[in-house]
Amino acid sequence: MNTPAQSPQIALSTLAPGFADPVHDTQSVFRTLLDALSRPGKIGKIGNVLPASQGDARSSLPRARADLAAFAALLALCDYSTPVWLAQPDAVLGSALRFHTGAPLVDEPQDAAFAYVHDASTLPPLSCFALGEPETPEQSVTLIVRVESLTQGSPVVLRGPGIERVRTIAPAGLPVRFWRERAELAPLFPCGIDCYLVCGDTLSGLPRTTRVELD
Incomplete structure (x- = not known):
């Protein structure tokens, strides 16, 4: 059962x-x-869909810690039926999600339909999240993780559906155990975790069907 986190009143001025x-x-x-x-x-790149508050640190409008791509993704994906877990407290982001999408915030990662990890180094073990059941694999978490870069880390080779032969990515900032834990989930397919890596206004998808080889 989902356990909503406490929802303080939302001040429209903030x-x-x-x-x-x-x-x-x-x-x-x-x-x-x-x-x-x-x-x-x-x-992929998220276009100019949010006001200056999220893209310009000089703005006087309230600004979430989340990068533009993460904030926009959560606004697009979430609704009243999708509990959200925020790994790092973000009062501005939490208030915006509750107000604009109706999504409840939960205290535990296993209760989340969507989870946002602002600091990738604090990513909990993937086994902490909902993986779905064989009859309902869609009831698993979609993980959104902010990384330092999508192109300047250690190379990782991807294979599987949606990739003609191979594709190499190089995200920076993910804990090494992320790849091992993800591989351990592969035998559970169709259960598993779909993931987005986000950085600034850019993002990259990592579905559960993708096989990963460390270079």
């Missing part, structure tokens, strides 16, 4: 704005997210 054009911006971001999962390792 609320981070959502999409400027909710319908079209949600569709645009969702297409980018879908393309990223269907073409693992391809780097």
Whole structure:
């Protein structure tokens, strides 16, 4: 059973704005997210869909810690039926999600439909998250992890659906155990975890069907 975290009252004066054009911006971001999962390792870019508060640290508007891609992805994916777990406290992001999407925040990672990890070094073991059941594999978590870079880390080779032969990615900042723990989940397919790696306004998808080889 999902256990919602305590929801303090939202002060509109300190609320981070959502999409400027909710319908079209949600569709645009969702297409980018879908393309990223269907073409693992391809780097996608989120367009200018959020006000200056999220893209410009000089803005006087409230600003979440989450990068633009992470914030936009959560706004596009979440609704009242998708509990969210934030690995690092972010009052601005939490208030924005509750207000703009209706998504409840939960205290435990296993209760989340979506989980956001702002600091990749603090990523809990993947076994802490919902993996789905064989009859309902869709009831697993989608993990959004902010990394230092999508291109400047140790190379990782990807194979599987959506990749013609192989694709190499080089995310920086993920704990090494992430790849080992992910490989340990492979025998559980169709259960597992779909993941987005985000950095700034860019992101890359890593679905559960993708096989990973460390270079």
